[in-house]
Amino acid sequence: MALDEEHAKISHLIDNLPDSSQKTYNELFPLLYEELKKRAYSQLKPERNIHLGITNTDLVHEVYLKMLKQKGLKCQNCNHFLAIASNCMRQILIDYARKQHADKRGGNNMRVPFHEELIPTEEPQKRSAFIDKKIDELEKYDNRLSEVVIMRFFNNMTMQSIANVLKLSERTVKRDWKRAKNWLYNKLSN
Structure with missing residues (x-):
């Protein structure tokens, strides 16, 4: 074909x-x-x-x-x-991680370092579940910021691809990405 x-x-x-x-x-x-x-x-x-x-x-x-x-x-x-x-x-992997570590997860919040691409360094399954929780919080704060993070961080999409999907300018997506990273940085460092 x-x-x-x-x-x-x-x-x-x-x-x-x-x-x-x-x-x-x-x-x-x-x-x-x-x-x-x-x-x-x-x-x-x-x-x-x-x-x-x-x-x-x-x-x-x-x-x-x-x-x-x-x-x-x-x-x-x-x-x-x-x-x-x-x-x-992403949702499937989060579910797998939660199931695999359900007995190990305590009520303690863990501190997760923030890097340029939101990649914390410790225990991947716990980190994925923790980040997923924070992205859910971000979605309640601003749904579009959450979509940008998911597309950029989890889906490895380019800014232009995200702009096309969301029907926004690339500049707006870059601005949203920066706002989302700042919001997440504040949440992840508390």
Whole structure:
């Protein structure tokens, strides 16, 4: 299949997701499989030192099952679909980390250092669950800032891609990213 034909087919399938069936997902996922595996690999990378018992292939398959359950999914384009899939990956990994460390989690809040890309250094599963909690707080404070953090930090999206998905200027996204980092820095350092 020629590249233009493949892009047209992907666009057509994504446009039909709100009325989709399992058949639509069965056609769409193989077309985006390699990109989804790259994103899964990227999401698992910080967790490599601690075994979660999940591979990038497993994660893509989990995303397929999770997205299949969502009814009426509306995506603006392929980037938007991939951002949603990446967010599903993040949620799945957080759930795995929570399950794996449920008995070890106490009521104590841990201090997490803040780095340029919000990457704390200690115990990846606990850190992921802690950061996820802070992002939920950020979402209550400002939903758009939370979306920018998720797309940038967890989905490794460029500022331009985020701007396209959110229908904002790249400058606005950069400003939001800076505001979100400052907000998170204050929360993570308390």
